[in-house]
Amino acid sequence: MTRTDVVIVGSGVMGAATAYWLTRLQPDLRVTLVESDTRYEKASSSLSASSIRQQFTCPVNIRLSQYGIAFLRDAEQHLGLPDHPVALGLQEPGYLYLAQSEQTAALHTAHHIQKQAGADVALLGPEALRQRYPWLNVEDVALGSLGLSGEGWFDGPALHQAFLKKAMAQGVQRLHDRVTGMDHTTAQVTAVQLASGGTLHCGQVVNAAGPWASEVATMAGVRLPIEAARRTVFVLSCPEPLPQCPLLIDPSGWWLRPEGRFFISGAEPLHTQPGLPLEPDWAEWNNEQWASLAHRIPALAALRVERAWAGYYEMNTFDHNAVIGPHPDLRNLYFINGFSGHGMQHAAGAGLALAEWMLDGKSTTMAVDELGFERLLHNRPLRELAVIG
């Protein structure tokens, strides 16, 4: 193959979702996913905590989550194939943000934004929290913010695979190769160069390279402030059940949620250099962390660490938000990058918005313009304050 309509660089959940929507909206479009790691061993989409929340501080992120939860609930209808039913194991016990007294003003501000955007969230005082979660220590908690619906977790790698399979059933090609360069003028990209030696001419190019997005952007001479930011996830077992346990965010910064009969947990990293090796940072599992977990949930005093894994957040260091849409000068180069650790839940909506932008010149189902590339050029950050860990 030497020519295609659309080349998508990277086939993690973003590339796969974009390919799915493009070929669903325009079935005769020739779309080629180029993927260097078809086992997805390092892809964020394989290493995600795969949770979904409505509790963001940017309305555009709430819109993407509202679309995301509706899509997840209806995933079989969107992505099911006769020989591949879609089983995502979606559960919706909510996210619970806990605040100490000095953090309550920020929680009230976020709550106001979320209610205005139509999110189903409630603020709960310590007594209400104690009644709902008797296993939770709230002696030093002033306020909690709970998602009453539309928040929880699901099988993210299964969602990724379902997007891929459905896209390929709709005619998308996946090439096992690495994009190593781009041929471009000042106005457009004309072809991508492949590690295997070939050249793939194309009408449009999508950067869906996750934590490696800035390397791919550089091939077109574009600077993209996205870094591979390592995060470690610990798998814990607790001898006692914690009924109705939500995804809990402690005032000290760690998070924890059930995962089958285990729990998974993470915290702000100790080491923050970009591109650290994908190995768990066991130094994050220290006495202080253990004591903090056991303080909040006394049953966790008897926890066991079963194992750990590490993955990369595709961190947008400019404002912790996604970049979706075309480059202002290279008009046929598109971005779907920088989700900064909350992309799995936004993949369905982001892929749809980008596909509409590519086919019709604007996203019509939901407005995502504020996530466009222009804000980087004009130094207008759109800061998402609710970034976890």
Ligand SMILES: Cc1cc2nc3c(=O)[nH]c(=O)nc-3n(C[C@H](O)[C@H](O)[C@H](O)COP(=O)(O)OP(=O)(O)OC[C@H]3O[C@@H](n4cnc5c(N)ncnc54)[C@H](O)[C@@H]3O)c2cc1C
């Ligand atoms: C520990 C952790 C916890 C997370 N928790 C959550 C969560 O709870 N909720 C949530 O919504 N999100 C979460 N995320 C974030 C979410 O997983 C990511 O936002 C999402 O998976 C990003 O998908 P992607 O397709 O952009 O990137 P990836 O899945 O990394 O895919 C990019 C692909 O591009 C390929 N590629 C790169 N360069 C090239 C090239 N030159 N040529 C060919 N192929 C190339 C790579 O091989 C890779 O397969 C978490 C992430 C991590 C790491």
